[in-house]
Amino acid sequence: MELILSAGIGALAASGVYLLLRPRTYQVIIGLALLSYAVNLFIFSMGRLRVNAPPVLEPGGAGDLLRYTDPVPQALVLTAIVIGFAMTALFLVVLLASRGFTGTDHVDGREPPRGD
Amino acid sequence: MVTDWLHHLLILPILLPLAVAAVLIPIDERERTLKGAIGFASTLVVFIVTMILMRLAAAGEGSLPGGGVYQLGNWPAPFGIVLVLDRLSALMLCLASGLALAAQAYSMARWHTAGHHFHSLFQLLVAGLNGAFLTGDLFNLFVFFEMMLAASYGLLLHGSGPLRVKAGLHYVAINLAASSLFLIGVSLIYGATGTLNMADLATKLATLAPESRRLVETGAAVLGVAFLVKAGMWPLSFWLPAAYAAATPPVAAVFAILTKVGIYVILRLHMLVFRTAAGASAGFGQDWLLTGGMLTIAFGTIGVLASQAMGRLAAYSVLVSSGTLLAAIGLGRPEMLAGALLYLVSSTLTIAAFFLLIELVERGRDAGADVLAVTMEAYGDFDENEEEEEVGVAIPGTMAILGLCFCLCAILLSGLPPLSGFIAKFALLRGLFNGPEANQAIPISAGDWTYVALLILSGLAAMIALNRVGIRTFWASIEGTIPRVVVIEITPVAILLAACVFLSFQAGPAMRYMQATADDLLAPLVHSERVLSAPRAGGQ
Numbered sequence: 001m002e003l004i005l006s007a008g009i010g011a012l013a014a015s016g017v018y019l020l021l022r023p024r025t026y027q028v029i030i031g032l033a034l035l036s037y038a039v040n041l042f043i044f045s046m047g048r049l050r051v052n053a054p055p056v057l058e059p060g061g062a063g064d065l066l067r068y069t070d071p072v073p074q075a076l077v078l079t080a081i082v083i084g085f086a087m088t089a090l091f092l093v094v095l096l097a098s099r100g101f102t103g104t105d106h107v108d109g110r111e112p113p114r115g116d
Numbered sequence: 117m118v119t120d121w122l123h124h125l126l127i128l129p130i131l132l133p134l135a136v137a138a139v140l141i142p143i144d145e146r147e148r149t150l151k152g153a154i155g156f157a158s159t160l161v162v163f164i165v166t167m168i169l170m171r172l173a174a175a176g177e178g179s180l181p182g183g184g185v186y187q188l189g190n191w192p193a194p195f196g197i198v199l200v201l202d203r204l205s206a207l208m209l210c211l212a213s214g215l216a217l218a219a220q221a222y223s224m225a226r227w228h229t230a231g232h233h234f235h236s237l238f239q240l241l242v243a244g245l246n247g248a249f250l251t252g253d254l255f256n257l258f259v260f261f262e263m264m265l266a267a268s269y270g271l272l273l274h275g276s277g278p279l280r281v282k283a284g285l286h287y288v289a290i291n292l293a294a295s296s297l298f299l300i301g302v303s304l305i306y307g308a309t310g311t312l313n314m315a316d317l318a319t320k321l322a323t324l325a326p327e328s329r330r331l332v333e334t335g336a337a338v339l340g341v342a343f344l345v346k347a348g349m350w351p352l353s354f355w356l357p358a359a360y361a362a363a364t365p366p367v368a369a370v371f372a373i374l375t376k377v378g379i380y381v382i383l384r385l386h387m388l389v390f391r392t393a394a395g396a397s398a399g400f401g402q403d404w405l406l407t408g409g410m411l412t413i414a415f416g417t418i419g420v421l422a423s424q425a426m427g428r429l430a431a432y433s434v435l436v437s438s439g440t441l442l443a444a445i446g447l448g449r450p451e452m453l454a455g456a457l458l459y460l461v462s463s464t465l466t467i468a469a470f471f472l473l474i475e476l477v478e479r480g481r482d483a484g485a486d487v488l489a490v491t492m493e494a495y496g497d498f499d500e501n502e503e504e505e506e507v508g509v510a511i512p513g514t515m516a517i518l519g520l521c522f523c524l525c526a527i528l529l530s531g532l533p534p535l536s537g538f539i540a541k542f543a544l545l546r547g548l549f550n551g552p553e554a555n556q557a558i559p560i561s562a563g564d565w566t567y568v569a570l571l572i573l574s575g576l577a578a579m580i581a582l583n584r585v586g587i588r589t590f591w592a593s594i595e596g597t598i599p600r601v602v603v604i605e606i607t608p609v610a611i612l613l614a615a616c617v618f619l620s621f622q623a624g625p626a627m628r629y630m631q632a633t634a635d636d637l638l639a640p641l642v643h644s645e646r647v648l649s650a651p652r653a654g655g656q
Contacts, residue, residue, distance in 0.1 A: 020293060025285070032292050039296045046307035072312075073303065076255055080299055083262045087295070090269060091288050098285050101278040107289075109282040
């Protein structure tokens, strides 16, 4: 499980960074989205990987910490997802405004002299 | 009862702007004066509150309500989230809200009409800034940081236009990537130490197992990169001049404090976590800060000399100021801290005033004038014959006032005596050359000498560049019309500069406050103890 998760995070982060460095705004926004998925999974994994362990205590259940997983990273991930989502939406608006002003989707607002 | 009320003052700088921002949104955009008045009143209240908090902090932690610790959910520190006020955060709060007040007054003359929801965004920025300075918790720092950044995206785009949208696109993309790094760093630190509270982190780091220590250091390095992007350390700073030069003047003026947020966090974490208490991790990353800071000064200096437009000149001055502070932290001399803090205050005020002033000066000129001026400099003036006839041309009153402000800015930015720019640089150098005891010389390394040289050269470069621009603008005005300036626009500039002048005359008390702040920072475990042992409100 550790291997699959770390490979997944790695693949997401690598493709995210690659797309972030591309010249088209659409590629950049997809890159940022992939990067934020990778980061969210990474935060999640920092609470250690546990299967079948709830993050909140059950009413009446024994308070044995071994049966529960760390709730803090899950709360952090939730916050990070919300903030990341809002920021991506905001970036989308800026992207559209830029497209409207310059008539191109190049990140520098103008086409390079020869096609890229 | 009174102390109870005083205790709640701690959260007011965050809550009030948040509430006012929400109230302002439904008010119709045509009621600009009303919106401006409400926003200005809110910032004014925040400024007064931060002044009170700073006075309390200056008297020492004992006189602060609740010891300066505000437990948000009334849970004690490592489990609950806390706001922490000490001398450093009080100073930054005061500086930020003062700048915001000046910028907001300036914007009410004309700039707030350039787009929608200016005052709401402005209040959100103030709330985010204050939150970032007050929080004692790494993840909350992220939340306030994002709040501040979200507002700053909106403010940078305020006024619209292709140039701003292009700069905004780059600014948003880079900050989103930096936020990802921020999260990676925070979660690594949490994974290795099991805490997000800064004070708790400082105590835990000393007794950490070696394999976890490596993870914490990696996390701190990743986190540091995120803040260095914000602070504008070379080579992470190429976005900064374009974004700052494209922003509308009041926005650029508050942005002067945004880079200082990055510096504040680095200073705070570095002093709290990686000082002597950190055991094997003591002094982690110091060399990187020193080298990066010095490269930033060099890059900023070249940029200042090469700039043709005043907006870019000011943006590169931001870089020089950041570099000076980063390198001062990197040198790791406790004696330099007080000087660095004074430099931080003085340079932020000056750069903000300069950003506001630029637009007033340039209002009467057409866009091509700067390029033309430089071309004329290179090829000689065309109208040499006419010069003899013009013996003494009366300078219009507006230009005289603007010129005076410009002179003050130039003196402050280049660090010439007698103003606070000089005093701050002098305090930095004195800390570098003198040991803890007065008149005790200590060995000075090659790195120290490089720093001294760069600090002085950057001042020289600022003086040359500002002289060139000043002469072209005020003495040899090319077909310029006199800018129309209203009182509400020049007053904030004058007040910011007056604050610098005041800082020069009151340098003694100011330095005493800075020294006390530095002493606080040098005793991180005392700080941790205070945060962790703060009692819950209302007894048990």
